[in-house]
Amino acid sequence: MKFISFIRLGKTGMGALVDGGIVDLTGRIRPEIDSLKALIAADLLTEAADYAKARAPELTPGDVTLLPVIPDAGKILCVGLNYETHRAETKRPDAKYPTMFTRYADSQIAHGAPMIRPAVSDRLDYEGEMAVIIGRGGRNIAEENALSHVAGFACYNDGTIRDWQRHTHQFSPGKTFPGTGAFGPFMVSADAVGDYRQLPIRTRLNGDVVQDATLADLIFPVPRLIAYISTYTPLSAGDVIVTGTPGGVGDRRDPPVYLKPGDVVEVEIGLLGTLVNPVMDESGL
The missing domain is CATH 3.90.850.10 (Fumarylacetoacetase-like, C-terminal domain)
Known part of the structure; x- marks a missing residue:
């Protein structure tokens, strides 16, 4: 699965790239999980991938502004x-x-x-x-x-x-x-x-x-x-x-x-x- 970090409507978020677009994962797996770094730390990549595979894309690349993959890396x-x-x-x-x-x-x-x-x-x-x-x-x-x-x-x-x-x-x-x-x-x-x-x-x-x-x-x-x-x-x-x-x-x-x-x-x-x-x-x- 391909994961991205982005800005949409002035807020940072994350998503998965699927055929036809992007599935927004921001707050979808758990309400408090709103970044790719947090998703990784919670060991929820597999759950997020399964969620994305089961859904149609709701965003297009034009709807978001990409961020570095991990914009908030500690090291x-x-x-x-x-x-x-x-x-x-x-x-x-x-x-x-x-x-x-x-x-x-x-x-x-x-x-x-x-x-x-x-x-x-x-x-x-x-x-x-x-x-x-x-x-x-x-x-x-x-x-x-x-x-x-x-x-x-x-x-x-x-x-x-x-x-x-x-x-x-x-x-x-x-x-x-x-x-x-x-x-x-x-x-x-x-x-x-x-x-x-x-x-x-x-x-x-x-x-x-x-x-x-x-x-x-x-x-x-x-x-x-x-x-x-x-x-x-x-x-x-x-x-x-x-x-x-x-x-x-x-x-x-x-x-x-x-x-x-x-x-x-x-x-x-x-x-x-x-x-x-x-x-x-x-x-x-």
């Missing part, structure tokens, strides 16, 4: 250098542990919303990635049990301001500018995805393929990431792990290719759909 934990092609193009050494940094929830945008090139830099870069949405939280999660803690998967574009990323050895200043973390268009529940490793991941810039890999290429696969991360911080329902980008980023091309107003970036991950975002300058807001 957004991002992984760097997690494809060999990207590690090689950055000329960084092999690593025993994942490279981790964080992104803030208020830096995120939805499918269709513009990625924002900030006034302080012209070095906005794309990074097509797969996001993992945590279902059942925990601490010290065993690697062999880790996938049972996943609620679903989605596309992510971890837009990066490259010069700010390099101000110090810490990545975060370049990784959480407003309007740079695109997340959507929907979450596909884990039971519908099956083996995530079979998914292809491609990024297109103005229609041209610039990144092309499969999720089997991850250096640190999803179970190992969950086990590692949950050792140093407890994971909670609705937390998001952004798993890393393949080689082909604009910053490492010769000459470099940075995003500019009018560009359109697409991140396509098999049945997770295609996340599409135009690019605009901060001054155009």
Whole structure:
């Protein structure tokens, strides 16, 4: 099942995508459950999917404004250098542990919303990635049990301001500018995805393929990431792990290719759909 977060008539809500439109799930499964994060935390995804399958769509995409899949994530934990092609193009050494940094929830945008090139830099870069949405939280999660803690998967574009990323050895200043973390268009529940490793991941810039890999290429696969991360911080329902980008980023091309107003970036991950975002300058807001 495909789940979305949205704004309708000035209020936030959630729904399921079905043939012909959207089934509104806001307050329908339980009156107090009015967000996708709350639905996941209550372990009601299966019940919500059954509810949606039994009903005709009541909304069309034009009736809602999409939000990032989990707009209110408590933690957004991002992984760097997690494809060999990207590690090689950055000329960084092999690593025993994942490279981790964080992104803030208020830096995120939805499918269709513009990625924002900030006034302080012209070095906005794309990074097509797969996001993992945590279902059942925990601490010290065993690697062999880790996938049972996943609620679903989605596309992510971890837009990066490259010069700010390099101000110090810490990545975060370049990784959480407003309007740079695109997340959507929907979450596909884990039971519908099956083996995530079979998914292809491609990024297109103005229609041209610039990144092309499969999720089997991850250096640190999803179970190992969950086990590692949950050792140093407890994971909670609705937390998001952004798993890393393949080689082909604009910053490492010769000459470099940075995003500019009018560009359109697409991140396509098999049945997770295609996340599409135009690019605009901060001054155009």
